[in-house]
Amino acid sequence: MSVFRVAIHIVPRRGILDPQGKAVADSLHSLGFSAVRDVHVGRHVVIELDASDRSGADAAARTMCERLLANPVTEDFEIATVSTL
Amino acid sequence: MRFGIVTFPGSNCDYDAYRAVVDGLDEDAVYLWHKDHDLQGSDVVILPGGFSYGDYLRPGAIGRFSPIMQEVIAHAGRGGPVMGICNGFQIACEAGLLPGALLRNASLMFVCEPTRLRVENNDSMFTSEFSRGEILTIPIAHGDGRYTADADTLDRLEGEGQVILRYAGGPADADEWWSPNGAQRAIAGIVNDGGNVLGMMPHPERAIDQLLGSADGLGIFRSVLAQVGA
Numbered sequence: 001m002s003v004f005r006v007a008i009h010i011v012p013r014r015g016i017l018d019p020q021g022k023a024v025a026d027s028l029h030s031l032g033f034s035a036v037r038d039v040h041v042g043r044h045v046v047i048e049l050d051a052s053d054r055s056g057a058d059a060a061a062r063t064m065c066e067r068l069l070a071n072p073v074t075e076d077f078e079i080a081t082v083s084t085l
Numbered sequence: 086m087r088f089g090i091v092t093f094p095g096s097n098c099d100y101d102a103y104r105a106v107v108d109g110l111d112e113d114a115v116y117l118w119h120k121d122h123d124l125q126g127s128d129v130v131i132l133p134g135g136f137s138y139g140d141y142l143r144p145g146a147i148g149r150f151s152p153i154m155q156e157v158i159a160h161a162g163r164g165g166p167v168m169g170i171c172n173g174f175q176i177a178c179e180a181g182l183l184p185g186a187l188l189r190n191a192s193l194m195f196v197c198e199p200t201r202l203r204v205e206n207n208d209s210m211f212t213s214e215f216s217r218g219e220i221l222t223i224p225i226a227h228g229d230g231r232y233t234a235d236a237d238t239l240d241r242l243e244g245e246g247q248v249i250l251r252y253a254g255g256p257a258d259a260d261e262w263w264s265p266n267g268a269q270r271a272i273a274g275i276v277n278d279g280g281n282v283l284g285m286m287p288h289p290e291r292a293i294d295q296l297l298g299s300a301d302g303l304g305i306f307r308s309v310l311a312q313v314g315a
Contacts, residue, residue: 012188016233017267019191043142068150071143071179073186074233 001050004057007080010070011042045069048085057082086314087113089127091157091173093148094119098134098170098290105290106131109303110310119151129166129309130157132173134226134288144187144229145175154180166210166313167282168305171227174274174284183277183284184242185234187227191267195228199298200265200287201254202273206246209276211283214308220253221301223287230266230286232275242275250274250285 012018018040025039047064051057058079070077088106092099099116106114115125119137124130137148148154154176161167161182169177177183190196199222204215215221234242242248250273255263264271266286274285289302 016188017191017231019189019193019267023193068146069142071146071186073178073184073235074188 001052003085004049004051004054005081005083005085006047006049006057006061007082008045008047008061008065008069008077009042009080010045010065010075010077011040013074013076016074042075054082054084086128086310087115087126088129088131089115089117089124090131090133091117091119091151091153092133093135093137093151093172093176095137095139096133096135096172098172098288101288101290102131102133102170105293105302105306109293110306112310112314117153119148119153121153122156124153124156124160127160128313129168130160132157132167132169132176133290134171134173137172137176140229143175143179144172145177145179148172148176149180158182161277161279161282164279164281166309168211168309169282169284170290171225171230171286171288174286175229177282177284182282183275184238185232185275187229187286188231188233189229190227190231190265195226196230196265197224197226198265199224200252200273202250202287203253204249205251206249208246209249209308210280210312211274211276211305211308212249213312214304221250221304222299223289223292223302224298225265225287226291227266227286230268232268232272232286234269239270239272242272243270245278247276247278247280248272248274249276249283250287
């Protein structure tokens with residue numbers, strides 16, 4: 001077993017109104033960042049866990065996302081990085 | 086008839102629900118601690134409003150794993166009535182007792198005010214004391230009440246009469262789907278396929294006496310009593 005650090009991105013599903021993202025986009029526009037087309041605000045979760053290998057850590061994190069970390073109705077997730085500690 | 090009111094860490098409407106049952110209905114109520122595994126003979130379970138687990142992760146996401154939820158889910162599976170109010174609605178959705186999810190209000194603001202609701206279906210365990218189309222005044226108090234589900238789910242809920250309460254009476258220029266939180270199709274309250282699990286964002290337990298501005302919420306509790314206690 002080794003210790004892995006898994007970084008997970010969870011974002012509102014495309015097509016579902018994201019008022020927080022819209023408010024941030026509006027603020028960026030008012031600061032002059034007129035090139036900004038769209039903003040989505042989500043969560044970044046970092047988990048340290050024991051696993052036999054990298055794919056085991058990845059699979060465990062996916063299961064955690066499906067069961068708790070992401071809402072299957074409204075959110076999408078992606079495993080951003082899996083690194084050894 | 087006995088109502089069991091679950092107290093999660095962060096619940097803050099459990100006492101209001103207790104008073105609604107004991108003072109408003111003159112029925113028996115018990116508090117159920119979230120770590121217990123015993124519904125203490127409750128005929129009806131209330132998942133009250135509040136901020137269980139500080140709304141960490143998502144409202145209701147942690148509370149739905151509290152030990153007593155296993156018993157609440159089993160109770161619902163047997164056809165037992167469950168009333169999910171505000172945070173209780175969020176917990177019920179997270180637990181899979183009800184479809185959909187409650188997201189951050191479209192305005193990004195916490196809204197605490199009396200709202201007008203239209204009874205869309207009075208042929209339900211929770212609205213039988215009202216007439217169809219009746220307008221109720223019941224307050225809301227939430228930051229995450231924007232009911233959201235995919236289009237198929239919404240169509241099914243509408244088709245089966247499971248949308249029992251809808252926001253009504255917005256500003257003069259409001260469209261038919263106006264809501265104070267951006268809820269899809271202005272949905273304020275739904276029931277599950279079996280009709281025994283209620284989820285509603287407004288707080289009926291805060292509208293049980295004219296002294297509070299409205300006694301319309303009492304009808305929700307009276308309906309359950311009439312349907313279940315009979």
